[in-house]
Amino acid sequence: MNFLATLRVALNALRVNKLRSALTMLGIIIGVAAVIVMIAVGSGAQAKVEDQIRSLGSNLIIVFSASATFTGARGGAGTLQTISEDDAYAIARELPDEIQAAAPGLRGTGQVVAGNANWSTVFYGVTPEYFEAREWAIAEGRAIEQAEVTSAAKVAVIGQTVAKSLFGDASPIDQVIRIRKVPLTVVGVLDRKGQNMSGQDQDDIILLPISTARKRVLGATALAKSRSVGSISVKVRQGADMKEAETKMRELLRQRHRLQPGQDDDFNVRNLSEILQTQEESSRVLAMLLAAVASVSLLVGGIGIMNIMLVSVTERTREIGLRMAVGARAKDILTQFLVEAVTLSLIGGVIGILLGVGGAYLVGELAGWRTQLSSASIVLAVGFAACVGVFFGFYPAKKASRLLPIEALRYE
Amino acid sequence: MAEPLIRTVSFVKEYVMGSNVVAALRGVSLSIAAGEFVAVMGPSGSGKSTFMNLLGCLDRPTSGEYWLGGEEVAHLSGDELALVRNRKIGFVFQHFNLLPRTSALDNVALPLLYSGVPAHERHALAEKRLAQVGLAERMDHQPSQLSGGQQQRVAIARALVNNPMLVLADEPTGALDSRTSVEIMALLQELNRSGLTVVLVTHERDIAEFAGRIVSFRDGHVIEDHVIEPHDAAAVLAKMAPVT
Numbered sequence: 293m294n295f296l297a298t299l300r301v302a303l304n305a306l307r308v309n310k311l312r313s314a315l316t317m318l319g320i321i322i323g324v325a326a327v328i329v330m331i332a333v334g335s336g337a338q339a340k341v342e343d344q345i346r347s348l349g350s351n352l353i354i355v356f357s358a359s360a361t362f363t364g365a366r367g368g369a370g371t372l373q374t375i376s377e378d379d380a381y382a383i384a385r386e387l388p389d390e391i392q393a394a395a396p397g398l399r400g401t402g403q404v405v406a407g408n409a410n411w412s413t414v415f416y417g418v419t420p421e422y423f424e425a426r427e428w429a430i431a432e433g434r435a436i437e438q439a440e441v442t443s444a445a446k447v448a449v450i451g452q453t454v455a456k457s458l459f460g461d462a463s464p465i466d467q468v469i470r471i472r473k474v475p476l477t478v479v480g481v482l483d484r485k486g487q488n489m490s491g492q493d494q495d496d497i498i499l500l501p502i503s504t505a506r507k508r509v510l511g512a513t514a515l516a517k518s519r520s521v522g523s524i525s526v527k528v529r530q531g532a533d534m535k536e537a538e539t540k541m542r543e544l545l546r547q548r549h550r551l552q553p554g555q556d557d558d559f560n561v562r563n564l565s566e567i568l569q570t571q572e573e574s575s576r577v578l579a580m581l582l583a584a585v586a587s588v589s590l591l592v593g594g595i596g597i598m599n600i601m602l603v604s605v606t607e608r609t610r611e612i613g614l615r616m617a618v619g620a621r622a623k624d625i626l627t628q629f630l631v632e633a634v635t636l637s638l639i640g641g642v643i644g645i646l647l648g649v650g651g652a653y654l655v656g657e658l659a660g661w662r663t664q665l666s667s668a669s670i671v672l673a674v675g676f677a678a679c680v681g682v683f684f685g686f687y688p689a690k691k692a693s694r695l696l697p698i699e700a701l702r703y704e
Numbered sequence: 705m706a707e708p709l710i711r712t713v714s715f716v717k718e719y720v721m722g723s724n725v726v727a728a729l730r731g732v733s734l735s736i737a738a739g740e741f742v743a744v745m746g747p748s749g750s751g752k753s754t755f756m757n758l759l760g761c762l763d764r765p766t767s768g769e770y771w772l773g774g775e776e777v778a779h780l781s782g783d784e785l786a787l788v789r790n791r792k793i794g795f796v797f798q799h800f801n802l803l804p805r806t807s808a809l810d811n812v813a814l815p816l817l818y819s820g821v822p823a824h825e826r827h828a829l830a831e832k833r834l835a836q837v838g839l840a841e842r843m844d845h846q847p848s849q850l851s852g853g854q855q856q857r858v859a860i861a862r863a864l865v866n867n868p869m870l871v872l873a874d875e876p877t878g879a880l881d882s883r884t885s886v887e888i889m890a891l892l893q894e895l896n897r898s899g900l901t902v903v904l905v906t907h908e909r910d911i912a913e914f915a916g917r918i919v920s921f922r923d924g925h926v927i928e929d930h931v932i933e934p935h936d937a938a939a940v941l942a943k944m945a946p947v948t
Contacts, residue, residue: 297817297820297823301817304806304810308803308804308805308806309805610801611803614801614803615814615818616786616789617760617762617789617795617801618789618790618795618814618815618818618862619786619787619789619790619791619815619818619819619866620786620818621782621783621786621787621818622782622783622786623783624818696762696763696764697762697763697789698757698762698763701762701797701801
């Protein structure tokens, strides 16, 4: 008997036993779809956290000025101006092995005006290193250059939210905006970062040269008179030990600030990546938990497939006997059942994939969760279901084909 | 004398049941010539069914020789036996053993599938055999849409489709009413008259009397073997009350 004929016999057998075929496929479908959806939800959650880390800038440590103490009541971080621009340059200069970039940031808030539109936002006086340290990409135009820092040029790079609020859909490049009456030319637009962990809009921001911010925009305030800054964003080199870099930096700053042993730091070091990594860890645990639940459902689906296959082949022992009586060889019987099992697994697998992908999309749409399909989970789920289906379709058929025809015919 | 179609020499079949060995056949030597119509009779447990299964190569004897059409088949491998069953033997079972939800035509064509006959020839041959058993009009019917007698005719057509040298019928009328039984016997007689060798197992004497030779079994031995003048099933049918 040739393969084509076997294929037709097998397909015919599936067709005449629609209910049984459907039940077998159901196990495969549910198993596969459940795994795909759950893994998509799990890895979606993980990817979201990873994105947040990426938007913050990886390997990021931020140094703040310490809080001031006024008669026992302590102010917030940065109320005391203890760290300076020069600290930032010193960190980059003294710790080249650990530090990739150290960028001072001078924060201010204010009303920004362009034409007849205005917007209240945050602005930072920065150096070119800031873009590297915080991993800001440029969507349009260019970043701030060192020459502009040196010359305190009246330029600005604006975030997406600011651009949208002031200029709508028009290009902001070469337009003039005014912060505290100082006119600045927009030379670049930042790429979108979205919300950070606490829900703040990271795109509601304006970056300008630190010298411009100090001398021209904040000019009247006390801040302008010193070299002090609110924060230093430090990017640790890929592969360097974060803890060690943090320790060395702390020592360097204590030395520069001439602090005696035993004296408190006059600055705060915050390792934001570490906080996020903790979150990432928990989302990974969540993803693993979901994967575990999914594998249980795959296992249950597998047991379902196994049961139906075992029962259906066993109840067809008489049919096997008849086929052998009219001339089927053991090989013919085996091929038929193998083709049946493979066909069921394939059809069930494809339906399972479609349902799983559709389900993942629906979860994303209806629940608003981010989902991320993974090809590994699809391959794993379909592979497992197919193996179970084929094995348990094949094994009893193998057993039956070894019987003498009369034993199979008489099987009760 | 020409070599008989079937020759068994000291057929012994023993079954192991736990620690007991039960002998179903205790040395049966029997010859059946081509073209004979033989009825095998005996009470249950006499070994007649075991003998049939051995003749049909559905089972192997514990010892003894089996010559079928001049070939010793008792010790062939499973696949070789499958070939013998496919080419030389047609089976008719008590409970028809048709594939459910499968048309009469496909049921009849089933043996051809395993002998590698191309699809269009399969259907032509199956149609021819169905017409021969009087079911030309019902080729597309499934077994559940056919009466018992019609199902048995489909089974007979299936037994004939590969041009076997031997048809084995194991209680072919066991599940049928008396009129249908006679109809089936008339069909088997007609096939026998056209030259086919038929071996029939039955425990009903009036069914056995349609055959030309009755072999009786008891306790694994042949106790009686005689040629008789068969009743003509067609004539018996004519005398029966017409179907209302």
